[in-house]
Amino acid sequence: MSLKEKLYIQCVEFVDNRFQTIQNTINEIQESLQSETKSSAGDKHETGRAMLQLEREKAGNQLSEISKIKEALIKIDISKSSKNIGLGSVVYTTKANYYLAISAGELEVDNNKFYAISPNTPMGKLLIGKSVGDEVVFRGQDFIIIEVF
Numbered sequence: 001m002s003l004k005e006k007l008y009i010q011c012v013e014f015v016d017n018r019f020q021t022i023q024n025t026i027n028e029i030q031e032s033l034q035s036e037t038k039s040s041a042g043d044k045h046e047t048g049r050a051m052l053q054l055e056r057e058k059a060g061n062q063l064s065e066i067s068k069i070k071e072a073l074i075k076i077d078i079s080k081s082s083k084n085i086g087l088g089s090v091v092y093t094t095k096a097n098y099y100l101a102i103s104a105g106e107l108e109v110d111n112n113k114f115y116a117i118s119p120n121t122p123m124g125k126l127l128i129g130k131s132v133g134d135e136v137v138f139r140g141q142d143f144i145i146i147e148v149f
Contacts, residue, residue: 004078006109007099011116014104015070022062029056069102076101081149085127095143
């Protein structure tokens, strides 16, 4: 299995875990709403229901966000390699290693650390279109792109 495949799979697992967590939260809120309906009455009841409705709306928004992230991940072609950095690129620099896909934080493959970042992040925007030998300055630190694939 290639490095890109391993990074991609870790990103898919990250998204699936987030999706499952949000889905569980929504299910818990639904159960709470149903038990709230059965057990109480009055102002306290209305406040409790309103709070649960807000929580459900927030979880719904998170579900929508994770769906967008999943769609972005589907667009990545792990078999494609380019000299210029783009979506799906693995980038080695003098400071850190990056995988341009989704913002999934730090990933580890074969004892090497990579930061999975979205092309829309400040760092992602700096890297897009660059190639080996290019210098990038981020937050006052200079680094050079060593390898791209």
